[in-house]
Amino acid sequence: MSAPVLIGYFDNEAQVLDATRAVREAGFVLHDVYTPYAVHGLDDAMGLKPSRLTWVCFGAGLLGCTLALSLQYYTSVVSWPLNVGGKPFNSFPAFIPVTFELTVLFAALATVAAFLARAKLFPGSRRSVLPRVTDDRFAIAVAPREAPSELDAAEDLMRRHGAVATDLLEEVAS
Amino acid sequence: MSASTHEEAAVSTSGFEVPPAVHRAAQVLAGVGLGILVAGLAIARERALTSLLTSGFYFLCLGLGGAVFLALMYVANAGWFTVFKRIPEAFAAYVPWGAVTILALLPFVSSLYPWAKPGVMETDHLLHEKAAFLNVPFFAVRMVVMLAVWVGFTWMLRRISLRQDAERSLELAGRNVKVSAVFLVLFSLTFCLAAFDWLMTLEPHWFSTIYALYNIAGLLSSTVCAITVTAILLHRAGALPQLNTSHLHDLGKLMFGFATLWAYLWFSQFLLIWYANIPEETVYFVTRLHGTWAVAFYVNVALNWALPFVLLLPRPAKRNPSHLLRVAAILLVGRWLDLYLMVVPGGQPDGVALGVFELAGFVGMAALFTLAVTRTVRSTPMVPVGDPYLVESLHHHT
Numbered sequence: 335m336s337a338p339v340l341i342g343y344f345d346n347e348a349q350v351l352d353a354t355r356a357v358r359e360a361g362f363v364l365h366d367v368y369t370p371y372a373v374h375g376l377d378d379a380m381g382l383k384p385s386r387l388t389w390v391c392f393g394a395g396l397l398g399c400t401l402a403l404s405l406q407y408y409t410s411v412v413s414w415p416l417n418v419g420g421k422p423f424n425s426f427p428a429f430i431p432v433t434f435e436l437t438v439l440f441a442a443l444a445t446v447a448a449f450l451a452r453a454k455l456f457p458g459s460r461r462s463v464l465p466r467v468t469d470d471r472f473a474i475a476v477a478p479r480e481a482p483s484e485l486d487a488a489e490d491l492m493r494r495h496g497a498v499a500t501d502l503l504e505e506v507a508s
Numbered sequence: 509m510s511a512s513t514h515e516e517a518a519v520s521t522s523g524f525e526v527p528p529a530v531h532r533a534a535q536v537l538a539g540v541g542l543g544i545l546v547a548g549l550a551i552a553r554e555r556a557l558t559s560l561l562t563s564g565f566y567f568l569c570l571g572l573g574g575a576v577f578l579a580l581m582y583v584a585n586a587g588w589f590t591v592f593k594r595i596p597e598a599f600a601a602y603v604p605w606g607a608v609t610i611l612a613l614l615p616f617v618s619s620l621y622p623w624a625k626p627g628v629m630e631t632d633h634l635l636h637e638k639a640a641f642l643n644v645p646f647f648a649v650r651m652v653v654m655l656a657v658w659v660g661f662t663w664m665l666r667r668i669s670l671r672q673d674a675e676r677s678l679e680l681a682g683r684n685v686k687v688s689a690v691f692l693v694l695f696s697l698t699f700c701l702a703a704f705d706w707l708m709t710l711e712p713h714w715f716s717t718i719y720a721l722y723n724i725a726g727l728l729s730s731t732v733c734a735i736t737v738t739a740i741l742l743h744r745a746g747a748l749p750q751l752n753t754s755h756l757h758d759l760g761k762l763m764f765g766f767a768t769l770w771a772y773l774w775f776s777q778f779l780l781i782w783y784a785n786i787p788e789e790t791v792y793f794v795t796r797l798h799g800t801w802a803v804a805f806y807v808n809v810a811l812n813w814a815l816p817f818v819l820l821l822p823r824p825a826k827r828n829p830s831h832l833l834r835v836a837a838i839l840l841v842g843r844w845l846d847l848y849l850m851v852v853p854g855g856q857p858d859g860v861a862l863g864v865f866e867l868a869g870f871v872g873m874a875a876l877f878t879l880a881v882t883r884t885v886r887s888t889p890m891v892p893v894g895d896p897y898l899v900e901s902l903h904h905h906t
Contacts, residue, residue, distance in 0.1 A: 428779075
């Protein structure tokens with residue numbers, strides 16, 4: 335893609351929230367918003383759909399739970415039954431601690447991995463970073479819907495909401 | 509922020525007029541319920557006493573839980589809960605009432621506790637060895653001291669908060685933190701003792717060191733549920749318009765978390781006793797896995813953890829007031845069943861017997877609790893205008 339993207343820089347959280355909402359409500363295509371830390375309420379302002387990461391977490395947890403139970407059942411009942419303290423081979427309560435740990439481990443690792451993959455944060459991934467957005471600046475990236483000339487109006491809008499600088503980039507990785 | 513001036517203008521500084529019908533109904537139910545319990549002392553003494561202990565302790569825990577919730581929040585410098593902090597404060601106002609319901613057990617100690625039965629010390633060697641601790645005078649002294657500590661600290665926490673409304677000084681916010689820190693230490697010690705004394709000695713041969721912590725998890729879980737229910741009901745009645753979805757979301761997370769903490773401790777107690785398989789410990793679960801008690805035993809886990817866990821897992825579930833009301837109801841019933849399972853099977857191993865005395869105890873105490881809470885809500889401004897965290901709480905966003 336080679337459509338130009340307009341970047342508006344802001345100095346504080348309240349302005350970027352207002353500007354994000356205004357840009358979206360004015361009908362521009364919100365490419366992304368970059369902030370140095372997680373800003374409460376930005377999801378709403380951007381109109382983002384609920385994250386799908388929760389499903390990864392749930393699925394992986396379920397998988398971990400099932401694997402843990404089956405592994406313990408297989409090893410202690412099918413493959414190598416051992417009499418431990420006169421308990422039945424299939425001693426469900428004894429399986430619970432390992433099941434709990436594996437459920438949590440699978441869910442946590444899979445969620446982090448899915449997040450990194452989705453955000454393209456892995457070795458070899460080349461992403462341009464806007465200046466100072468990991469430090470003290472907030473940036474809104476707006477893509478034009480049709481003609482690039484729309485971006486003049488978007489620039490105007492962001493300036494009115496307190497943008498301290500704007501910039502036109504030819505391309506920003508999504 | 510521009511919105512804050514509007515919101516602060518909308519903050520009401522008067523108490524909420526609870527509909528007289530609610531108050532009237534609570535008075536009647538409290539009278540009828542407690543009347544049946546008193547009659548029960550003559551007809552079926554053991555049933556009436558276990559019901560008094562189960563439900564009395566249940567609601568005393570809610571009152572105490574209100575104070576513990578406040579203290580935890582103060583000590584953590586939390587600001588999100590301030591908008592509804594008058595609810596746990598109103599719960600805390602029940603503690604003196606709850607203390608009376610527990611003190612009412614004192615004349616009947618010998619009918620309720622096996623170690624206090626006349627002549628038992630001569631025939632039971634194990635109890636004879638424990639006689640230095642398990643005797644009625646010392647039991648009574650411990651009870652009075654613990655209740656006095658709780659009444660004193662809940663009174664102090666409420667008083668400081670009400671003074672904040674008038675004086676609006678930061679110094680009082682600091683004092684809240686100090687009093688809370690001392691209270692939390694004393695609470696954890698005294699509550700452990702209370703759980704051991706009042707509940708565990710019902711089966712004086714048996715012991716479990718995690719028992720008190722497991723009870724604290726139940727206390728926290730049921731308190732968060734009761735706070736959530738009260739907050740939603742007051743919001744619907746128009747008394748707490750500042751309560752937003754983010755407050756509910758966080759309360760929902762706490763419900764989810766404490767239900768899971770309860771399950772963790774419940775299972776820790778069960779697993780170790782099941783694994784070690786020592787008769788003097790397993791006797792507790794043998795009784796509870798026998799006959800109809802087994803049904804109650806599994807239902808208990810479903811109500812206190814399995815159902816709430818599944819029902820509160822999705823994010824939207826924790827932000828939906830009607831859904832939270834349902835889950836809170838499940839957990840509140842579960843907490844009662846949990847206490848019932850601690851109190852009753854020891855003296856009544858044949859099976860579950862739920863009847864008019866159990867119902868009367870619960871309804872009577874619930875009505876008493878409602879009376880104490882509505883009385884406080886009526887006389888106290890709903891929003892703590894002098895709390896420095898109020899603005900943060902009004903803008904709480906998750």
